[in-house]
Amino acid sequence: MSDLEFFLLLLASISVPLVILNLIKRKQSGLNLPPGNTGWPFLGETIGYLKPYSATSIGDFMEQHISRFGEIYKSNLFGEPTIVSADSGLNRFILQNEGKLFECSYPRSIGGILGKWSMLVLVGDMHRDMRTISLNFLSHGRLRTHLLREVVKHTLLVLSSWKENCTFSAQDEAKKFTFNLMAKHIMSLDPGKPETEQLKKEYVTFMKGVVSAPLNFPGTAYRKALQSRSTILKFIELKMEERIHKMRGGGLENMEDDDLLGWVLKHSNLSTEQILDLVLSLLFAGHETSSVAIALAIYFLEGCPNAVQQLREEHLEISRAKKQSGELELSWEDYKKMEFTQCVISETLRLGNVVRFLHRKALKDVRYKVLPVIAAVHLDPSLFDQPQHFNPWRWQNDGNRGNSSSWSTATNQNFMPFGGGPRLCAGSELAKLEMAVFIHHLVLNYNWELVDKDEAFAFPFVDFPKGLPIKVRHHNFT
Ligand code: HEM
Numbered sequence: 410m411s412d413l414e415f416f417l418l419l420l421a422s423i424s425v426p427l428v429i430l431n432l433i434k435r436k437q438s439g440l441n442l443p444p445g446n447t448g449w450p451f452l453g454e455t456i457g458y459l460k461p462y463s464a465t466s467i468g469d470f471m472e473q474h475i476s477r478f479g480e481i482y483k484s485n486l487f488g489e490p491t492i493v494s495a496d497s498g499l500n501r502f503i504l505q506n507e508g509k510l511f512e513c514s515y516p517r518s519i520g521g522i523l524g525k526w527s528m529l530v531l532v533g534d535m536h537r538d539m540r541t542i543s544l545n546f547l548s549h550g551r552l553r554t555h556l557l558r559e560v561v562k563h564t565l566l567v568l569s570s571w572k573e574n575c576t577f578s579a580q581d582e583a584k585k586f587t588f589n590l591m592a593k594h595i596m597s598l599d600p601g602k603p604e605t606e607q608l609k610k611e612y613v614t615f616m617k618g619v620v621s622a623p624l625n626f627p628g629t630a631y632r633k634a635l636q637s638r639s640t641i642l643k644f645i646e647l648k649m650e651e652r653i654h655k656m657r658g659g660g661l662e663n664m665e666d667d668d669l670l671g672w673v674l675k676h677s678n679l680s681t682e683q684i685l686d687l688v689l690s691l692l693f694a695g696h697e698t699s700s701v702a703i704a705l706a707i708y709f710l711e712g713c714p715n716a717v718q719q720l721r722e723e724h725l726e727i728s729r730a731k732k733q734s735g736e737l738e739l740s741w742e743d744y745k746k747m748e749f750t751q752c753v754i755s756e757t758l759r760l761g762n763v764v765r766f767l768h769r770k771a772l773k774d775v776r777y778k779v780l781p782v783i784a785a786v787h788l789d790p791s792l793f794d795q796p797q798h799f800n801p802w803r804w805q806n807d808g809n810r811g812n813s814s815s816w817s818t819a820t821n822q823n824f825m826p827f828g829g830g831p832r833l834c835a836g837s838e839l840a841k842l843e844m845a846v847f848i849h850h851l852v853l854n855y856n857w858e859l860v861d862k863d864e865a866f867a868f869p870f871v872d873f874p875k876g877l878p879i880k881v882r883h884h885n886f887t
Contacts, residue, residue: 429569442777445483453485464705464796464865465760467785471495475785483857487516487768491778495785495836497792497823502831502859503769503781508532513832514770514778518623522615523693524632524686528835536832540688541678543835546669553741554669556594560839560846561739563590566600568850570869571881573762577858578876583703587696595688595695608644611637616697620870642685649674649684651666651669691757699840701871703847704760706753707875709799710848711859713719715803716753720852721886723749728853728887739846747845758826759787765869767828783825784867792823834859855881 448454449603454470462468467475471493479739480495494500503511512532520530528539547556567586571577588609598605618634625632652674670692671715673684710717762784772779788796794803827834834840851857863875 411577438844442483442591443481444478445493446478447483449485449695451485451488453491455486455488458484458486459869461499461866464762464867464871465788466869467495467782467788469787471782477560477765480785486778486780487770489778491780493772493780493782495789497786497789500781500783500786500825501822503779504767504825504828504832507769507831510771510773511769511779512772513768515768516632519619521623522619522631522638523690524682526639526683526686527690528687528694529690534709538677540832540835542673542679543691544688546672547836549819549837549838552842556839557739557741557744557842557846558672559590559593559621560843561850563593563844564850565602569852572881573637573878573883574808576880578611579707580700580704580873580877583700583707583847584696585609586703586847587700590843591695593668595692596645597668604644608641611641611644612692612696615641617695620868638689641689645670645685645688646681646719646816649681673859678807694834695836697838697870699761699836699843701865702754702757702761702840702844702878704873705865705871706757706848707761707879708859708865708873709757709760710753710862711857711879713799713801716799719749719854720753720848723747724849725886727793727849732887739849742789744842744845745849747849749801749805750848751841751844752801753848754841755824756799756801756805757844758882759793759824761865762787763826763868763871764828765867765871783812783828786823786825789823853886854883856884857881 414462446454448457450771452550457470460468460470462470469656474484474493475495481499482493484491484493486493494503507513513529513536515529522528523529526535526539526727527657531539553797563586567588571582587606592598592605592608593600598608606787615634615637617630618637619728621630621634623631625635648670654671656674670684670688673687675678677684681686710720724747727746731737731739731743765784766782768779769781771779786792790796794800827837857879860877860878861879863873863877865873
């Protein structure tokens with residue numbers, strides 16, 4: 410019996426008494442709520458909502474609900490009464506009013522696996538403190554210098570390992586790139602070293618649990634992920650102890666603080682437990698999301714040769730100018746010239762929707778869970794012409810259908826791939842830099858084709874079921 414089947418059986422067995430309770434509760438409540446279905450007690454409509462569907466769509470389930478009830482409807486998801494919003498204005502309002510009218514509220518299982526000090530779970534002052542540390546670490550200054558260099562190095566490391574005419578998983582390669590980058594940036598781990606590879610392996614098991622049903626029984630993905638979590642935490646703790654030892658030996662000045670671990674030890678008052686959860690969750694936030702985004706770009710571009718052609722022209726011009734001036738390394742000024750690339754990035758994030766919905770709860774009037782579905786706004790035909798179509802050129806004007814002539818990326822208020830308000834993604838600039846640098850080296854050095862038909866699915870986390878198998882041919886376009 411699969412995890413899911415077991416989960417369903419368990420829920421069914423406790424659902425009958427809950428039906429009665431629910432009926433009583435419904436009679437009592439005179440709340441002014443939008444229309445909708447609350448489905449089965451406790452289970453609600455969660456199974457239908459989570460049924461996998463093409464990542465470039467909102468799925469049949471949501472489509473049917475929107476056409477029946479409108480863009481804001483009542484449901485019962487993840488064990489709680491929920492208001493689902495596919496409305497751009499309401500989503501923005503919810504995110505902007507974080508801490509005042511609404512508050513971040515992920516399912517308890519997420520806290521169990523990412524840790525109670527993870528930024529996704531924290532609210533209030535503690536969240537603010539952790540966020541400040543993350544933003545310091547991902548600051549503009551660090552991006553321009555240190556991080557840009559690292560992003561280039563790790564891109565080239567992965568691309569140079571690609572062999573012609575061999576089939577490989579583009580998704581795995583993208584994961585290798587983002588994992589190596591984050592492991593270096595967070596704990597100074599070097600790619601290819603046994604300890605880095607071991608940690609990567611544990612992370613794969615860990616990830617399977619983050620996205621599985623939260624069943625803590627022997628043999629389930631969730632239980633295995635909890636075990637991996639403790640192995641990963643032991644590893645991070647060991648690294649911490651090594652650093653503290655060094656610190657005692659050589660004084661603070663001699664300690665590496667070029668990575669996150671060194672920085673928090675030197676500049677923060679966080680406890681060991683808090684540091685462990687911060688490191689673990691940044692490694693998670695920083696590598697899963699951008700790797701999917703890069704795989705999506707490879708996938709969409711393969712189906713859009715005109716965009717590849719225009720990208721190649723843009724990057725060739727940058728590369729030629731560098732050659733003429735005798736410069737070798739890609740600079741921040743080069744990055745700023747990648748205008749069409751930014752359109753491709755925005756379009757990839759709009760259509761692929763790496764993060765599809767966010768979890769919040771209402772703090773005032775009613776204690777209700779709210780689910781701003783950012784993917785539904787990105788795929789709304791009244792906001793984006795032909796939303797299912799990969800069209801990076803739409804970002805050349807005002808982001809959808811306007812007539813301004815200036816290039817515009819991500820200024821459209823309906824475009825929220827990184828969330829919004831006080832919890833806006835701390836790594837959004839790093840993610841865009843990673844995508845741009847990867848695209849730069851990819852289009853200048855390779856032609857690629859899909860070997861087997863594969864498609865991004867929302868599970869609801871976005872994944873290519875076959876790993877996006879591709880074949881490449883090396884070309885030096887410079
Ligand atoms: C394309 C890639 C990425 C996407 C689509 C993405 C998306 C998001 C979204 C939607 C949120 C908001 C969650 C919420 O409001 O509940 C978020 C939060 C966050 N992201 Fe990203 N992310 C990406 C890459 C990264 C990277 C590279 C990092 C770097 C470590 C990162 C670190 C974080 C952190 C720390 C938060 C929590 C912010 C807070 O709670 O204040 N993300 N991300």
